[in-house]
Amino acid sequence: MSIIVGLTGGIGSGKTTVAKLFEKQGIPIYIADERAKMIMERPDVIQAVQQIFPTSVMNERGLLDRSKIKQLVFDNQKLLDQLNQVVxxxxxxxxxxxxxxxRDYPIVLKESAILFESGLEKTCDVVIVVVAPEEVRIERVMARDGVSKEQVLKIIDNQMKDAEKVKRSQYIIENNNKKIVESDIIAIIRDINLKNHLI
Structure with a gap:
């Protein structure tokens, strides 16, 4: 059975980039958000999600309009909970x-922004959190998503604080310098291998 490594971090921390660096080391990666997007294109899921909302959340192609859904659930915990119960x-x-x-890989990696919030860490053998200075995170998200600083700060405020994630993780990666991150990843893989007698 594979060792399941959970990888998480707040918005703009660069966790997907870090996940892809693990992949470079031969570790298969499961990006929960990317897989959820694919799942939300299935007809049965589209139908179940549409039933949650009083107005149409579909686009002209008959697929779910993710940006519309995001807006509707952003300040509505009840709708968000119902959406999560489906997805x-x-x-x-x-x-x-x-x-x-x-299953033939000794280590696999599951990347999820809401690893702790959704209780997914219980399915992991070890958890790594990716952190970065807030101003760096804000710049990354503004550049990537074309949103304002205020919008990014609102999302950060709504997420679990880094300090709490750090407390609940076995490893921390500070994502400021790619070369250092790559050497941290090699060290973490080696440590996991040693602790689990894989080498």
């Missing part, structure tokens, strides 16, 4: 299937 079990099943396909 999270599907993502869990998808990961379980993916895990079977990758």
């Amino acid at each position: 999270h079990p599907q993502v869990k099943k998808d990961f379980d299937d993916w895990l079977i396909q990758h």
Whole structure:
């Protein structure tokens, strides 16, 4: 059975970039957000999600309008909970299937922005948190998503604080310098291998 490594971090921390550096080291990566996007294109999921909302959340192609859904759930915890009740079990099943396909790998990595918030850390053997200075995170998200500083700060305020994630993680990666991050990743993989007698 593979060692499941959870990878998380706040918006703009660069966790997907870090995940891809793990992939370079031969570790298969499961990007929960990317897989959730694919799952939300399935007809059964589209129908279940549409039933949650009083207005149409579909675009002209008959697919879910993710930006409209984001706006509707942003300040509405009840709607967000209902959405999560539809999507999270599907993502869990998808990961379980993916895990079977990758069972020959000693280590696999699951990247999720809401690893702790959704209780997914319970399915991981070890958790790594990616952190970066707030101003760096703000700049990254503004450049990537074309949003204002205020919008990014609002998202950061709504997420679990880095200090709490650090407390609940076994490893911390400070994502400021790619070369240092790459050597940190090699050291972490080696440590996980040693602790689990894989080398």
